[in-house]
Amino acid sequence: MDQVDIVIIGAGIVGLAAAYELALRWPDKSILLLEQAAAFGRGLSGRTSEVIHSGAYYPPGSLKARLCVSGNKLLYEFCRREQVPHRRLGKLIIARDDDDLKKLESLLAQAAANGVPEAGLINVSQLVALEPGINARAAILCPSSGIVDSHRLMAMLAYRAEACGAMLVYRHEVTGLQQAPNGGFQVTFQDAAGTEESIGCQCLINAAGLGADRIAAMAGIDIDETGYRIYRCKGEYFAVNNRKAKLVTRLVFPVSIRELKGSGIPVIKDLQGRMRLGPDAHYASSASADYTVQPANARLFFQLVQGYLPFLQPDDLQPDLAALRPRLQTPCGSPPRDFLVKHEVDRGLTGLVNLIGIESPGITCCLSLAQYVGDLLEPVAGKCHLPGRG
Ligand SMILES: Cc1cc2nc3c(=O)[nH]c(=O)nc-3n(C[C@H](O)[C@H](O)[C@H](O)COP(=O)(O)OP(=O)(O)OC[C@H]3O[C@@H](n4cnc5c(N)ncnc54)[C@H](O)[C@@H]3O)c2cc1C
Structure with missing residues (x-):
């Protein structure tokens, strides 16, 4: 041929x-x-979180926003039709302080502009009823988020x-x-x-x-x-002790995540019910193929999440996997x-x-x-x- x-x-x-x-x-x-x-x-x-995202985080009109909202629907249809294991377990985007609450409002407006279905604000008592293990002041509930066996x-x-x-x-x-x-x-x-x-x-x-x-x-x-x-941007994950994993049942994303220059680390669930924290984000060298997870970073992860996961202890975290993002924005702060x-x-x-x-x-x-x-x-x-x- x-x-x-x-x-x-x-x-x-x-x-x-x-x-x-x-x-x-x-x-x-x-x-x-x-x-x-x-x-x-x-x-x-x-090497991913295996999350089916809803499309709230991306600027309206961007390819990421448009293709995420339409892709979410197509992916659920495909998984249902072809019996690919998945679960529509929903995501909570949480706010922890006044600054976060303002960001939550604009994120909700952005989700609406992007056409994210059913996304809505919930108050602290509704949040506690859904996820008693999470400490936050309010959240956006995105029922269309889920997980898939990638x-x-x-x-x-x-x-x-x-x-x-x-x-x-x-x-x-x-x-x-x-x-x-x-x-x-x-x-x-x-x-x-x-x-x-x-x-x-x-x-x-x-x-x-x-x-x-x-x-x-x-x-x-x-x-x-x-x-x-492409600039390689590394993300590490830490697995949470299985005894504590059942204390959270949904995906939980702080409103400002490290992936987008914030300080929060996502809480990821998988189809077996395990819980992972990550990914964080830091640029690596252009040829890097380094997939090691530094055990010493467990302390930093713990510090970043302890405010909203009060049940965690530092020794609940074990190194899991790492991945490299193919970033187009330069390491020196381009948008x-x-x-x-x-x-x-x-x-x-x-x-x-x-x-x-x-x-x-x-x-x-x-x-x-x-x-x-x-x-x-x-x-x-x-x-x-x-x-x-x-
Ligand atoms: C840490 C992390 C977490 C993520 N979590 C999620 C998530 O939860 N949900 C979500 O929607 N997205 C997530 N993503 C994004 C998602 O992983 C990527 O967008 C997606 O996997 C990209 O797929 P791809 O096919 O473009 O790249 P790849 O999967 O990398 O495939 C590219 C392929 O090209 C091959 N290749 C490269 N060069 C050559 C060559 N010269 N000749 C032949 N073959 C070549 C490679 O070997 C590779 O197999 C995450 C990404 C990262 C980094």
């Missing part, structure tokens, strides 16, 4: 969802997904994508890109044995997570001039950035869609992102067709 219609780079949740969506949308197109690791979900998508979700997306005809190939690292003389791209990749090959395609989807800026650079894009450079999802027509790269900086809420948005990519490529993919499929 030396030519396909569509190549997707990356078998994280976004690449898998794109393979599924596009194979479903264009049954006559040949789709090849190339992944450098030995299996799907070995990048960002395997590994089973990825497994189902991979299965459905293949059942619809997409080819998923592991241990193949993309090492080069060139524009083909007659339009489209020539994609060079290396297999596990180091053998180099290449394949032509009309459309190319860059869903390479932490490696997405490198792929864009291979396509000739200056990642500094365009603001496409938060939206997802970058772009069909690069105006750079003369028709057929290339870059997905860069797909940090949280990328799990929630996987299906809406995939639909968005399909819509961007509709004018090009509608035209290309190769014999041999369909």
